[in-house]
Amino acid sequence: MDEHRLLGEPADQSRAEDQGRSEDQGRSALPVDRPGWAACAIVAVGFALCLWAYRRGGGSVSWPWAPTLDLRLSFSLDGLGALYALLATGIGVLVFAYGTQYLSLHLAHENRPARERWRFWPWMALFAGAMVGVATAQDLVLLFVFFDLTAVCSYFLIGFDRSETLTRRAALMALLVTVVSAVALLIAAVLLYVRYGTFEIPQLIDRAQSGTTTTVAGALLAVAALAKSAQIPLHFWLPKAMAAPTPVSAYLHSAAMVAAGVLVLGRVHPLLARSDAVLTGLQVVGLASIVVGGLLALGQDVLKQVLAYSTISQYGYVVVLYGIGGTTAAGAAAFYVLAHGVAKSALFMTAGAVTMATGEDRLSRLGGLAPRRPLLAISAGLAAANLAGLPLTVGFFKDELFFEAMHGAGPWMTGLAVVAAGLTLGYIGRFWILLFLGRCRTEPRPTPALLTAPVVVLGVISVVLGLVPGPFSRLAEDAGTVTAAAPVTVLPGYHATASAPNLMALGAWTLGALVLLLPGALGRVSTLVARAGDRLGPLRLYTRTLRGLFGISGALHDREVRNLRTSVAAVLVPAGVLTGWAFVVTPTVGALSVGTVRGIDWLVLPLLGLVTVATVVAAVSRARLGMVLALSVVGFALSGIYALVGAPDIALVSVLVETTITLVFLAALAGLPRDAPPTGRFLPGPEAAPHRQGRQVLAGGIAGLAAFTGVWGFLSAPTRAESIATEFIRLTPGAHGRDVVTVIITDFRGLDTLAEITVLLIAGVGVATLLRKGKLW
Amino acid sequence: MLREVARLVWGPSLVVAADLIVKGYNEVGDGFAAGVVVVLATALTYVALGASGAERALPFLRHAPKLAVGGLLLALVAGFFPLLLGEPPFSHRPGPGAHVATVGSLELFTPVLFDVGVFLLVVGVLTVMLHHLADPDSEAGTPLDEPHDAGERA
Numbered sequence: 039m040d041e042h043r044l045l046g047e048p049a050d051q052s053r054a055e056d057q058g059r060s061e062d063q064g065r066s067a068l069p070v071d072r073p074g075w076a077a078c079a080i081v082a083v084g085f086a087l088c089l090w091a092y093r094r095g096g097g098s099v100s101w102p103w104a105p106t107l108d109l110r111l112s113f114s115l116d117g118l119g120a121l122y123a124l125l126a127t128g129i130g131v132l133v134f135a136y137g138t139q140y141l142s143l144h145l146a147h148e149n150r151p152a153r154e155r156w157r158f159w160p161w162m163a164l165f166a167g168a169m170v171g172v173a174t175a176q177d178l179v180l181l182f183v184f185f186d187l188t189a190v191c192s193y194f195l196i197g198f199d200r201s202e203t204l205t206r207r208a209a210l211m212a213l214l215v216t217v218v219s220a221v222a223l224l225i226a227a228v229l230l231y232v233r234y235g236t237f238e239i240p241q242l243i244d245r246a247q248s249g250t251t252t253t254v255a256g257a258l259l260a261v262a263a264l265a266k267s268a269q270i271p272l273h274f275w276l277p278k279a280m281a282a283p284t285p286v287s288a289y290l291h292s293a294a295m296v297a298a299g300v301l302v303l304g305r306v307h308p309l310l311a312r313s314d315a316v317l318t319g320l321q322v323v324g325l326a327s328i329v330v331g332g333l334l335a336l337g338q339d340v341l342k343q344v345l346a347y348s349t350i351s352q353y354g355y356v357v358v359l360y361g362i363g364g365t366t367a368a369g370a371a372a373f374y375v376l377a378h379g380v381a382k383s384a385l386f387m388t389a390g391a392v393t394m395a396t397g398e399d400r401l402s403r404l405g406g407l408a409p410r411r412p413l414l415a416i417s418a419g420l421a422a423a424n425l426a427g428l429p430l431t432v433g434f435f436k437d438e439l440f441f442e443a444m445h446g447a448g449p450w451m452t453g454l455a456v457v458a459a460g461l462t463l464g465y466i467g468r469f470w471i472l473l474f475l476g477r478c479r480t481e482p483r484p485t486p487a488l489l490t491a492p493v494v495v496l497g498v499i500s501v502v503l504g505l506v507p508g509p510f511s512r513l514a515e516d517a518g519t520v521t522a523a524a525p526v527t528v529l530p531g532y533h534a535t536a537s538a539p540n541l542m543a544l545g546a547w548t549l550g551a552l553v554l555l556l557p558g559a560l561g562r563v564s565t566l567v568a569r570a571g572d573r574l575g576p577l578r579l580y581t582r583t584l585r586g587l588f589g590i591s592g593a594l595h596d597r598e599v600r601n602l603r604t605s606v607a608a609v610l611v612p613a614g615v616l617t618g619w620a621f622v623v624t625p626t627v628g629a630l631s632v633g634t635v636r637g638i639d640w641l642v643l644p645l646l647g648l649v650t651v652a653t654v655v656a657a658v659s660r661a662r663l664g665m666v667l668a669l670s671v672v673g674f675a676l677s678g679i680y681a682l683v684g685a686p687d688i689a690l691v692s693v694l695v696e697t698t699i700t701l702v703f704l705a706a707l708a709g710l711p712r713d714a715p716p717t718g719r720f721l722p723g724p725e726a727a728p729h730r731q732g733r734q735v736l737a738g739g740i741a742g743l744a745a746f747t748g749v750w751g752f753l754s755a756p757t758r759a760e761s762i763a764t765e766f767i768r769l770t771p772g773a774h775g776r777d778v779v780t781v782i783i784t785d786f787r788g789l790d791t792l793a794e795i796t797v798l799l800i801a802g803v804g805v806a807t808l809l810r811k812g813k814l815w
Numbered sequence: 816m817l818r819e820v821a822r823l824v825w826g827p828s829l830v831v832a833a834d835l836i837v838k839g840y841n842e843v844g845d846g847f848a849a850g851v852v853v854v855l856a857t858a859l860t861y862v863a864l865g866a867s868g869a870e871r872a873l874p875f876l877r878h879a880p881k882l883a884v885g886g887l888l889l890a891l892v893a894g895f896f897p898l899l900l901g902e903p904p905f906s907h908r909p910g911p912g913a914h915v916a917t918v919g920s921l922e923l924f925t926p927v928l929f930d931v932g933v934f935l936l937v938v939g940v941l942t943v944m945l946h947h948l949a950d951p952d953s954e955a956g957t958p959l960d961e962p963h964d965a966g967e968r969a
Contacts, residue, residue, distance in 0.1 A: 686843040687843050687844070687845070687848075690843050690844055690848050691847065691848050691851070694848055694851040694852060694855065695851065697855055698851060698854065698855060698858065698941075701855070701858045701859070701862060702858075702948070704862075705858075705861070705862060705948065705949065706948070769911075772911040772912055773907070773911055773926075774840060774911075774915050774922050774924060775840035775841065776840065776841040776842075777839065777840055777841055777842055777843065777844075777845075779843075779845070780839045780840055780844070780845040780930070781840065781926075783845055783847070783933075784839075784845065784846070784926040784927075784929050784930045784933070785905065785907060785926045785929075788894055788904075788905035788926070788929060789894070789904065789905060791890075791929075791933065792890055792891070792894050795886070795887065795890060795932075795933055795936045795937070796887065798936065798937065798940050799883055799884070799887055799936060799940055801940070801944075802883060802939075802940035802941075802943045802944055805943070805944050805947050805948070806943060806947055809947045809948070809950070810947060814880035814943055815877050815879065815880055815943065815946060
């Protein structure tokens with residue numbers, strides 16, 4: 039990207055002036071991002087509250103939600119919930135603070151108005167809230183609701199730069215993949231409810247037995263979780279989602295949204311552990327993600343793409359740990375999520391800061407930034423070391439615990455763990471070296487301090503906790519205890535012995551150093567894997583499926599609404615055919631009877647005759663006015679019939695509505711040209727296509743015949759079951775009324791009325807939108 | 816003739832509407848019907864005077880959007896206030912069988928408020944639709960006996 043364009047200034051200005059301007063923009067000209075700071079404050083308060091509640095021993099609340107469905111709003115801040123809630127809000131505070139600057143610069147560069155922030159921060163804040171909801175929800179359906187809420191927020195956040203097609207596609211992809219897979223979670227919830235009679239996760243864990251139901255439900259839960267955590271083969275949405283602004287990636291795609299997937303695995307793990315097949319599946323998917331993600335990360339050129347594939351790989355570690363199961367792995371997984379969240383969000387923010395400063399987002403055009411940005415280089419280096427598991431950072435312990443668990447799972451796992459950690463050191467080392475060492479390809483411009491400060495904070499956290507891992511390990515113990523349903527101890531520490539984890543770490547570092555020293559060979563492998571993925575990968579399947587669905591939908595739509603007549607026929611003909619089919623398959627002997635005419639019927643009959651005549655006139659009339667008047671005669675005659683058969687309320691409303699419709703019709707006719715009806719695609723004239731006309735008569739005939747026989751059938755055999763009307767009539771005096779209809783509308787079925795008038799308001803807004811671009815007056 | 820009727824009929828239509836709401840609980844009619852009656856009178860004015868003429872004659876029509884939203888809010892409040900008292904929504908006060916103060920045949924209790932909400936919303940929304948469908952901005956048939964500049968008020 040051209041740096042002048044990035045700054046939104048003409049390209050012919052000199053560099054010095056350019057820099058002066060950008061300094062102005064960075065330091066003083068940027069307006070204060072009030073909604074951003076407000077969101078940041080909200081998340082900070084959330085963090086403080088979560089910490090306070092956790093220190094006091096957690097706690098849980100449970101309110102009835104939909105008692106008839108056994109649904110409860112039950113939340114519990116147990117160890118697992120506290121870990122993810124603290125991670126989401128803690129990282130959130132830093133990312134939001136970073137975002138206040140980033141978003142202002144981003145909008146300024148794209149010449150977009152500052153008020154577009156309002157399309158960003160509310161979603162970010164809602165997302166943070168939804169994450170806390172996912173972390174603490176104890177009811178599977180509630181969990182599903184929050185799970186989808188995060189996906190909806192992510193859709194709007196990824197698609198923030200909505201003017202770009204690729205961004206919109208990426209947002210849709212992330213939404214479709216995660217939301218469609220989340221349906222598996224809902225299906226699993228229903229399966230478990232039918233079998234064990236509860237949606238509450240703790241009760242389910244108590245009651246569930248090994249068996250087909252539990253296995254299927256466990257597999258479905260795993261599918262939803264794995265798609266959310268961008269695990270192979272449902273990983274392809276994450277690299278595309280890098281089209282989002284960097285704060286979104288730093289938050290959603292490092293410590294929050296993708297973490298929600300493994301959070302669900304950790305939450306329902308005792309259920310998954312009832313089935314060996316599910317656990318084996320988790321191991322396979324996790325290992326595939328580690329290897330493929332790591333290999334692809336090695337070959338990426340775009341900064342955020344490296345980090346995206348790294349995220350896929352890193353959550354693979356956690357998934358493998360959950361696949362191994364047991365107390366050691368559960369504690370290690372929890373610790374891993376914490377350490378990774380700290381490292382990855384710092385690296386994402388580094389990428390954003392570098393891109394903001396240089397206008398470049400590719401490793402091949404960057405380099406040598408260390409002397410120019412020493413603080414950022416050191417902090418990012420600490421975060422990278424953390425990710426790679428080097429000593430003196432908290433990441434060392436995450437790898438130590440990982441190695442320990444993998445070592446316990448057998449020699450194969452031991453070997454794979456070393457390869458995985460070696461790959462991680464390789465790609466993240468490459469990332470840092472290409473970015474900060476070597477020749478400087480693009481000079482950085484000054485950027486606000488707030489783009490560096492959060493990275494520094496996270497770098498310091500990485501080191502401090504690398505020396506004193508107590509807080510993280512206690513959190514991980516509590517979280518692991520929930521996951522493993524047994525007491526877990528997490529004891530990270532430096533042991534200068536030839537223990538298995540230490541040897542594995544040494545092996546991994548050697549391997550990583552080899553990868554860094556011999557970039558060519560693995561780079562080629564990475565390119566090959568990427569190419570194979572492009573040709574055969576799931577992304578292709580996704581694109582094809584989507585295209586196919588669009589094709590079907592388009593073809594159907596085209597057939598159905600080619601013109602007004604076909605779209606009316608598309609409703610009436612199937613309805614008529616279905617009614618006819620119902621008459622064919624049900625015994626109809628004696629179902630249709632002709633009653634006797636007496637009393638008030640002698641008044642109804644002439645009115646019905648009038649309706650018939652008017653209908654025929656409306657059908658054959660060539661004059662528009664005659665057609666409209668004939669239709670209104672039909673309406674008024676029907677109103678008269680309502681009045682005669684004892685439905686005065688309906689008669690009143692019917693008269694009023696008929697009058698309105700006639701007036702509106704006449705007003706609309708006044709606006710039409712006075713000559714013959716135009717013919718065209720949407721209004722084929724009767725003389726245009728005789729065979730079409732025949733088809734229309736046939737469609738009308740089918741629909742009319744079906745409606746006639748249907749109504750005749752209903753009237754011939756009135757139901758003998760007790761009608762709710764009796765109850766309404768009985769209750770009406772108690773509701774202080776004598777007019778049953780009004781009491782039903784405003785009292786008994788008030789909720790329906792409320793929904794209906796809301797629809798009316800929405801229709802009004804719709805009219806305003808269509809005719810006046812949403813101006814109501 | 817039509818213009819004179821249109822001018823005269825709007826006020827009485829409000830009275831009819833009020834009557835429909837007041838007697839709604841005991842006789843035929845409710846808030847919806849009352850709303851449509853008022854809108855019919857408005858529509859007659861539109862047909863008789865043209866869109867800008869009608870909006871000059873009835874300048875308060877421009878508050879219709881507020882009326883619609885206000886009606887929805889009123890209906891929401893009247894429907895859901897029992898939640899605050901720990902009762903199911905649409906429980907009414909005074910409750911079933913309890914004594915209700917009456918003014919003539921108007922019973923003073925919460926469903927009447929709900930009905931008034933429905934009335935306001937129907938009037939508001941349908942007036943907005945009339946306004947848009949009548950399209951006063953590209954109005955060609957402005958009656959000649961009305962001054963043109965006054966149209967800006969609406």
